[in-house]
Amino acid sequence: MVLRPRRGYCEGMTDIFDVIADGTRRDILQLLRQRSEEGDAGTSVTQIVSELGISQPTVSKHLKVLREAELVTVREDGQRRFYSIEAAPLEQVDDWLVPFLADAYGDSAPDISGLAGVPPLPDGAAHAAEVVGRAAASAKHVVQTALKRLGA
Structure with a gap:
């Protein structure tokens, strides 16, 4: 079943709830928020894998969902990608x-x-x-x- 926003809902809100409903994605967002508070200009996939103890393919899958929801931004540096939280x-x-x-x-x-x-x-x-x-x-x-x- 696909949930659609009803009258009175903010545009796209259902999508945000779908995205943050997943515990792994919340863990990634929490990690990125903490890293941002520490002054990091981005967190690599390798760092996320190491910190959270989950596989690289799983992290990449969740980061794609977070990117599509515009909850994270990505900065490329050669072959490496650095992710930052976008809380707006x-x-x-x-x-x-x-x-x-x-x-x-x-x-x-x-x-x-x-x-x-x-x-x-x-x-x-x-x-x-x-x-x-x-x-x-x-x-x-x-x-x-x-x-x-x-x-x-």
Whole structure:
């Protein structure tokens, strides 16, 4: 069954959810994000294979999907390719998720506006991160329930 965006959905959002639904692709995105924060100008396929302990063909397959979804960019240097995360498409997921936070927590919802480019949370912010994590899990449950109702 192919999911199509319904009225009210952001253009292409279903595709982004399909892409990030795979745990290996999420692991690759997480690794690229961490490397980016460390100042790396890109991560090679060899580095990804080594860090995640998965085969080169598997990494290449997932990187192709991430490239097509414009979640990663690639820079070629001779025979080597270096991948970097492109987080802008994930804003669609963020735009979709924020209303669930507001609905779930009302006035006590954490203010997450303007968090792009903010450095990692200090240790004392663990509680706020837990609240957001619970809201994300709740939204995941809503999506899974909706998909089950659609027969997906």
